[in-house]
Amino acid sequence: MATIQLGEITVEVVQKEIKHIHLSVHPPDGRVRVAAPQRMDVETIRVFVIAKLDWIKKQQTRMRAQARETPREFLERESHFVWGKRYLLHVVEADAPPAVALEHTNMVLHVRPGTDTTGRRSIVDAWYRQQLKAAVPPLLARWEPILGVKAERFFVQRMKTRWGSCNPRDRHIRLNTELAKKPPECLEYVLVHELVHLLEPSHNARFVTLMDRFLAGWRHYRDQLNRLPISHTDWDY
Numbered sequence: 192m193a194t195i196q197l198g199e200i201t202v203e204v205v206q207k208e209i210k211h212i213h214l215s216v217h218p219p220d221g222r223v224r225v226a227a228p229q230r231m232d233v234e235t236i237r238v239f240v241i242a243k244l245d246w247i248k249k250q251q252t253r254m255r256a257q258a259r260e261t262p263r264e265f266l267e268r269e270s271h272f273v274w275g276k277r278y279l280l281h282v283v284e285a286d287a288p289p290a291v292a293l294e295h296t297n298m299v300l301h302v303r304p305g306t307d308t309t310g311r312r313s314i315v316d317a318w319y320r321q322q323l324k325a326a327v328p329p330l331l332a333r334w335e336p337i338l339g340v341k342a343e344r345f346f347v348q349r350m351k352t353r354w355g356s357c358n359p360r361d362r363h364i365r366l367n368t369e370l371a372k373k374p375p376e377c378l379e380y381v382l383v384h385e386l387v388h389l390l391e392p393s394h395n396a397r398f399v400t401l402m403d404r405f406l407a408g409w410r411h412y413r414d415q416l417n418r419l420p421i422s423h424t425d426w427d428y
């Protein structure tokens with residue numbers, strides 16, 4: 192992997208068989224990475240990154256300032272969030288299939304006796320995925336006719352660097368499981384954002400115009416999402 196040094200900013204450069212250059216800034220501390228077409232020369236990549244320096248610095252500042260959750264241990268009375276609301280964990284050990292249920296202000300976690308932290312986390316993570324999978328179809332049914340697009344498939348998964356992504360060619364959308372912890376309007380914003388990419392793949396002026404037309408308050412939802420604490424993750428790079 193090659194690197195480009197621009198002052199204090201180190202840019203990782205990966206060249207592969209793709210058509211377009213792609214710039215990304217990764218949490219937790221704003222690591223910068225460029226994926227570029229195999230035949231693109233380094234000077235062209237450098238010029239591209241220089242043109243994006245202001246954007247890179249803004250993203251790094253935001254990521255470094257964003258609050259982070261403490262590591263979850265899945266113990267009694269620990270705080271967990273579902274659709275923006277806080278619940279206190281109540282663990283019930285019984286020789287029965289594991290499950291999660293919301294009761295008043297509690298998230299009740301049913302586990303078999305002796306289930307360790309890893310096992311508890313796996314059960315809760317799977318439950319969050321199911322919550323998100325259930326929430327997306329009604330939103331698609333509402334927004335696809337409004338936008339005049341059709342997503343062929345959507346996927347829900349843990350994503351370290353973004354809230355969602357769209358593959359315009361395959362018409363596939365991916366959503367971060369963490370969205371099930373955030374207020375419902377944040378999920379709606381991310382989904383609309385990805386659906387608009389079926390009309391305009393890049394984040395250019397046309398994309399912004401389309402977002403303004405279809406979801407006038409999208410900047411507020413984006414800022415709200417970016418202010419909320421993000422989950423603790425043991426970053427492996």
